[in-house]
Amino acid sequence: MKVIHDTLIVYRRxxxxxxxxxxxxxxxxxxxxxYLVLFGPLLEQVANTPGFPEGNAWSVFVPGLLVQLGIxxxxxxxxGLIEQLRDGIIDRxxxxxxxRVAILMGNVLRDATVLIVQATILTVLAIPFGxxxxxxxxxxxxxxxxxxxxxxxxxxxxxxxxxxxxxxxxGVLNLFSPPLLLLSGILLPMTLAPQWLQYVSDANxxxxxxxxxxxxxxxxxxxxTVGWGLFAxxxxxxxxxxxxxxxxxxxxx
Amino acid sequence: MGxxxxxxxxxxxxxxxxxxxxxxITTRGLARTFRSxxxxxxAVRGVDIDVAVGEIVGFLGPNGAGxxxxxxxxxxxxxxxxxxxxxxxxxxxxxxxxxxxxxGYVAQGHxxxxxxxxxxxxxxxxxxxxxxxxEGAKRADELIEAFxxxxxQNKVIKELSGGQRRRVEVSLGMVHSPxxxxxxxxxxxxxxxxxxxxxxxxxxLREQHGSTVFITTHYLEEADALCDRVLILDDGQIIASGTPxxxxxGIGGDLITVEVDxxxxxxxxxxxxAVEGATIETPEGGRALRITIANGDxxxxxxxxxxxxxxMTVATVQLARPSLDDVFLKLTGKSLRDEN
Numbered sequence: 001m002k003v004i005h006d007t008l009i010v011y012r013r014x015x016x017x018x019x020x021x022x023x024x025x026x027x028x029x030x031x032x033x034x035y036l037v038l039f040g041p042l043l044e045q046v047a048n049t050p051g052f053p054e055g056n057a058w059s060v061f062v063p064g065l066l067v068q069l070g071i072x073x074x075x076x077x078x079x080g081l082i083e084q085l086r087d088g089i090i091d092r093x094x095x096x097x098x099x100r101v102a103i104l105m106g107n108v109l110r111d112a113t114v115l116i117v118q119a120t121i122l123t124v125l126a127i128p129f130g131x132x133x134x135x136x137x138x139x140x141x142x143x144x145x146x147x148x149x150x151x152x153x154x155x156x157x158x159x160x161x162x163x164x165x166x167x168x169x170x171g172v173l174n175l176f177s178p179p180l181l182l183l184s185g186i187l188l189p190m191t192l193a194p195q196w197l198q199y200v201s202d203a204n205x206x207x208x209x210x211x212x213x214x215x216x217x218x219x220x221x222x223x224x225t226v227g228w229g230l231f232a233x234x235x236x237x238x239x240x241x242x243x244x245x246x247x248x249x250x251x252x253x
Numbered sequence: 254m255g256x257x258x259x260x261x262x263x264x265x266x267x268x269x270x271x272x273x274x275x276x277x278i279t280t281r282g283l284a285r286t287f288r289s290x291x292x293x294x295x296a297v298r299g300v301d302i303d304v305a306v307g308e309i310v311g312f313l314g315p316n317g318a319g320x321x322x323x324x325x326x327x328x329x330x331x332x333x334x335x336x337x338x339x340x341x342x343x344x345x346x347x348x349x350x351x352x353x354x355x356x357g358y359v360a361q362g363h364x365x366x367x368x369x370x371x372x373x374x375x376x377x378x379x380x381x382x383x384x385x386x387x388e389g390a391k392r393a394d395e396l397i398e399a400f401x402x403x404x405x406q407n408k409v410i411k412e413l414s415g416g417q418r419r420r421v422e423v424s425l426g427m428v429h430s431p432x433x434x435x436x437x438x439x440x441x442x443x444x445x446x447x448x449x450x451x452x453x454x455x456x457x458l459r460e461q462h463g464s465t466v467f468i469t470t471h472y473l474e475e476a477d478a479l480c481d482r483v484l485i486l487d488d489g490q491i492i493a494s495g496t497p498x499x500x501x502x503g504i505g506g507d508l509i510t511v512e513v514d515x516x517x518x519x520x521x522x523x524x525x526x527a528v529e530g531a532t533i534e535t536p537e538g539g540r541a542l543r544i545t546i547a548n549g550d551x552x553x554x555x556x557x558x559x560x561x562x563x564x565m566t567v568a569t570v571q572l573a574r575p576s577l578d579d580v581f582l583k584l585t586g587k588s589l590r591d592e593n
Contacts, residue, residue, distance in 0.1 A: 009380045017368040020409070088364035092425065095328050095358040096381040097350050253332060253349070 003099040010093075010106020018110060029118050032069050036062075036126060039187070044130075051191045055218040058131040063213035064186035065126075066119055066141045067206060070148030073118060074111045075177060077153040078160030078169050081107065085164055100252040101245050108153045108241070115149040116142055131217075140216035140226075144209055144233055151236040154244035161251045185210050208232040275342060277433050277465040278304040278327065283336035284489075285322050296322040298489035299336060304467060306432075309459060311480035312469040313577065315587065319489040320469040321361055324437050327467075328358045341433045354382070357426035361437040361469075364422050367411040371402055371421050374410070375428060382429040392428055399461075400424040400454055416447030423454065434458060436468040440475060448472075452479050473577040483577070487585050501575045504583050506532075507549025510571040511542045513560065520565055527559035528552050540568070549574075 018025065043057040053060050084090050093103055119142055127133055156169070163169050184206040185191075190198055201207045212229015220226060282299040297319040304310045312320050325331045327340055329349040337344075343351035365374055372393055379389030397406050400420045405413060413421065419439065426434055436455065440448040456479070458464040470476055476483050477497050485493040485500070493500060513520045517535050520542060524533055531546040546552050549572050560567055582588050 005383075006381075009377065013369075013373075013377050016373065017366060020368045084366070087366065088360045088362055089366055091330060091360055092358075092364045092378070093381055094330060095353060095356070096378075097353045097383065098381045 003101050003105075006099040006102030007105040007109065009098070010102050011109045014107055014110035015113065018114060025114060025118070028069075028073050028114075029121060031072070032065050032118075032122050033125065035065055035068070036122070036129065040126075040129060046188070049192070051189075053189050053191060053214055053218075055214070056130060056132070058126055058129055059137075059217040060189060060214055062123060062126045062131050063141065063217050064184075064210055065122060066145055067148060067184065067210050067213065068181065068186050069119055069122060070115060070145040071152050071180065071206070072177070073115050074149045074153040075156050075173055077107070077111050078156035078163075079166060081157050081160040082164065082166055082169070085160075094252055100248050103252075104154065104157055104244055104248045105241075107157060108150055108244075111153040112146045112149040115145050119145040134217075134219065136221055137217040140213060144213050144229070147233040147237040148206075148209065151233075151240040154237075154240040158244035158247040161247055180204065180206060183207060189214075205232040205236050209236075275306065276303050276339070277306050277308070278302055278338070278340055278467065280327070280338040281336055283323065283326060283333050283338050285319075285326055285331065286334045295489055297326070297333075300486070300489075300491050302484065302491070304465060307459060307463055307465055309455070309466040309468065309479055309481050311476040311483045312467065312486060313471065313473070313476050313483050313581075314469075314486035315471060318486045320486055321437055322489075323486070324358075324435055324467075324469060328356060328435055329353055341431075354429075355432055357429070357431035357434040357464075359423050359426040359434070359436045359439055361441070363418065364425065365410045365418060368409060370407055370409050371413070372397065372406045374421065374425060378425045378428045384429060389428070392430075396424040396427060399457070416443050416450070419443060419447070420451065420454070423451065427458070430462060431464065433465045433467070436466065438469055438471070440470070440472065448475070455479060473581075476577055485581060485584065487581075487587075492584050493580070497577060500577065500580045504575045504580055506545045506547045507575065508571075508573045508579075509544040509546060509549050509553055509556065510569075510573070511544065511556065511560070512540050512568040512570075513542065514540070514566040514568055516565075517542060519563070520560060523559050523563045523565065524556055527555055 040058065040061050043061050046052060047057040047060065081090070090103065094100070120138075123131070123133060123138060123141060156173070159169050159172055163172075181187075183190075183201040183204040185201065190201045190207060193201065208228045209232050210229075212226045212232075215223060215225045215229075280300060280302040282301065283297065284295070284299045285297045287294045287296055300323060312323070314320050322331070326333045327338060327345070329345065329352050333345070337346070339345065340352045341355035343355065345352060369377070375393035375396060376386070376389050379392055380386070384392065397403050400423065402417075402421060402424065405417055410418060410421065423436065423439060426436070439455070440451050443451065452475070455466060455468070458466060468475075468479065480497065482494065482496055483500060484491050493503075495503070511520070517540060521533050521535060524531065524542065524544060528546060531544050531552075534543040535541075536543060544556070553570070553572055557567060557570065578588060
């Protein structure tokens with residue numbers, strides 16, 4: 001199919017350019033590693049608090065860090081698109097007969113690929129701190145990260161395509177990312193929250209992704225929490241890709 | 254076959270639809286209005302353009318005249334708000350993909366990825382057009398040779414000079430051997446040598462591939478050196494068209510500038526008496542007289558002899574053919590150069 005063929009062309013091109021600038025691949029990892037080293041040890045004490053989920057501090061904290069990486073590693077991907085717009089590269093593609101959706105998906109899949117590498121490194125780095133890593137945790141973590149990356153990269157590209165400028169993109173992302181982060185239980189589990197805050201956080205799909213992933217890291221293979229998490233992250237990916245696809249088609253007739 | 258018979262046959266063929274005399278570009282009333290907070294802006298106010306197969310046509314006008322907007326409509330990047338156009342045989346509104354397959358477009362400003370190598374950009378561009386990798390590699394090598402990119406084909410774009418990068422960008426527009434090429438201010442920001450070099454490449458496009466070229470520029474020398482025909486655009490409308498020579502002839506004469514030692518007003522009377530049909534101006538703050546007159550080359554000796562006979566010393570003399578800038582000045586009251 002033409003759209004798949006064209007997506008692979010854009011993907012191959014973007015991967016090649018990313019490999020040529022490996023520095024930022026590392027930069028994106030710096031922040032979660034800081035959290036791992038400078039915040040994780042705090043939780044070892046907090047883990048004894050009533051209301052803290054099952055498992056040791058690291059099996060609770062690392063899933064949160066992975067989800068955070070999945071969101072914040074891609075939420076700013078739109079900046080790259082704005083640069084390509086400004087450098088006339090998107091117009092060059094648009095004048096060719098290639099599929100418009102391929103421009104979106106090629107970039108999104110590149111971001112997901114980068115995230116797989118970063119998530120694997122982060123997870124392995126957590127082992128010496130005390131994470132007991134199992135295969136189902138690693139595979140579940142990677143699936144969650146890929147789907148989150150696809151979701152948030154799509155949103156970011158769609159906003160960038162409409163805004164065509166950095167400032168509106170920064171504004172929108174700064175408005176939505178703090179509640180998204182705080183209401184997902186990434187840093188501290190929502191089970192520690194007062195009732196009303198728990199209700200609010202239930203409306204945040206990311207919270208269910210974090211909960212499901214924590215179950216996998218605790219050692220569960222499948223239960224309703226894992227199921228809800230998988231459902232939430234899949235739904236997010238489908239909705240975000242569909243929305244971004246429509247935006248790209250509308251903006252690029 | 255006699256001319257009459259040929260004509261009759263052609264008419265029959267035309268009526269049967271077997272032969273079409275095709276323009277490469279035909280537009281009628283093509284217009285684009287942008288909506289902004291301060292109201293509607295008519296960037297292009299209904300232009301009629303006809304470009305024949307194999308022509309190099311220049312689109313000349315100051316910044317903001319609507320050149321780029323027109324080009325972006327013709328290359329399917331933005332929709333016209335009114336009017337119709339057929340580009341390379343495809344209707345702009347109903348068959349944009351057909352248009353895209355047939356045209357090459359080199360945008361104003363840059364269109365290359367800084368992190369990419371030159372040859373990679375050519376290979377990717379071929380892939381964008383659905384050319385298979387082997388054929389794409391062949392085309393890339395041909396273009397590397399034609400545009401003399403060989404010495405830096407494996408460098409990344411950001412290491413190139415302005416002229417080199419521009420050559421790469423023009424070559425990218427040719428990967429799929431388009432029969433129609435749009436170049437939007439291809440030589441802006443280049444030094445004169447790189448500019449002349451790029452002109453050679455544009456001429457070669459037509460000579461070697463029979464391509465039709467539609468080029469926007471605000472450089473008069475460029476239109477003069479390169480174009481068979483020039484369309485002058487101002488404020489979203491085409492205000493004149495013709496070959497550069499036709500346009501210049503329309504201005505009504507050559508310009509002779511004479512500097513005299515002595516009384517300028519007396520000199521003016523001498524000249525007015527010596528030649529007919531001259532417009533003589535005496536710009537303030539100098540000793541120059543500006544004489545606009547047809548056939549300046551044959552009138553100049555007469556003027557000089559008359560001044561000499563009147564005992565006036567001529568310090569300097571200049572004869573200038575009108576430039577496209579003069580054409581523009583006469584048509585719009587504005588100088589093309591001031592706008593930049």
